[in-house]
Amino acid sequence: MIVALIAACEIGFWVLLAAGLACRYLLRMPRTGLALLLCEPVLEVVLLVATALDLKNGAEPNWTHGLAALYIGYTVGHGHRTVKWLDGHAAHRLGGAPKPLGPPRHGLARARHETRIWLGTLTAAVVATVLLQLAIWYVGDPSRTTSLEDWRFAAWRAAGIHGLVALAYWIWPKKAPAGAPEDGPVVGKERVGR
Template structure:
């Protein structure tokens, strides 16, 4: 049941997002779109409550409960980021707005971008770790909590993977290819090489070398 609810929440997330953006930019109903988008966190709340009730009713803690908690942590950390990203594209394609800014691809700017994504992963992982620990305490000694513990390590490993990716862009920053750099005019001569009257050229009444 928990897995089916996770799938339903994921489908509901995208359905509400599509409806919210369509209502905002096609029908120009901004308030209605805000209400629809604010329903997104309700899905995670429903999933959390159902998971807690399932454990309270004596269900053996399993990978399904751990997966539900990881899903909640992910949506808490990246849900708003995803909505904002898609809202920018919808505003451009449906609302006639400017094209959204693409994430940087090279140098320190890309490293900062990856660091911000890692911080989101840390936040989402921290939420999952706290909820999983609360579930462990809630079950106590009356059930097997090994699956919940294993998903705590999954959260830690996910944070570590994001951290390594961000670190790689800092230690080995991607360099912009030469083809992307602005081309130089072959006819242009730098000012430093242009002769100046009175110095590099003979001036009236003076002498040249």
Template structure:
């Protein structure tokens, strides 16, 4: 049931996003579109409650509960920026707004961008680890909580791997091709990153 609910929440995220953007830019109903977009967090709340009820009803803690916690952490950290990014593209395509700037590709600006993305991953992992710890306390010593603590370790490993990748952009910054001015792309990318 939990895996099915994770899939439903993911599909629901994209359905609500498409509906909200369509209402905003195709139907001209900006307030209604914004209201639909604000319903996105309800999906994570439903998944959280369903996971807690499943555990309370005596389900053995396993990988499905860990997946739910990781999914909720990911949507908390990356959900808003995904909506903002797609909203900017929809505003450009259907609302006449300027084209959103691309992320920086070179140098220190790219390193800062990657660092900000890594901080989002840290937030995602922190939320997941906290939810998993609450689940460990919730089920108590009566059940084997090993699968839940294993997911906590996986979340920490994810932070480490992403951190190592982000660090490479600082240690070995990518340089623009010779004869090409990377400054404009970096400035535009920095502006885009500031919005996320």
């Protein structure tokens, strides 16, 4: 049941996102589009409540409950950035806005960019850990919650690996081609100054 609900929440996320962007830019109904986009967090609340009810009704804590916590954590950590990125591209393609700036490709600007993304992964790990710890306390039987503890470690392993990748951009920054400015966001294939 939980896996099907996670899949439904993921599909619902993309459906609400597409509908919200279509209302904002194709139908020229920005308030309706914004309302649809603001409904996205409701999906995570539904998943959280359903997972808690599943555990309350005596379900054996397993990998599906851990996956639900990681999914909610990922949405909290990276959902806003994803929606903002897609909104910028929809505004460009459908609303006539200028092309959104791409991530910096070189130097310290790229390292800062990768660190901001890693902070989203770190936030996801914290949220997943809190949810999993609450589930462990809620079940109250350490012999039944080992799979939930494994998911906690998985969240922190992912954050650690991502952190090492972000750190690599600081230690070994990619050099800009000769004559190109070191910092600044990318528009198309050209770098602009800050």
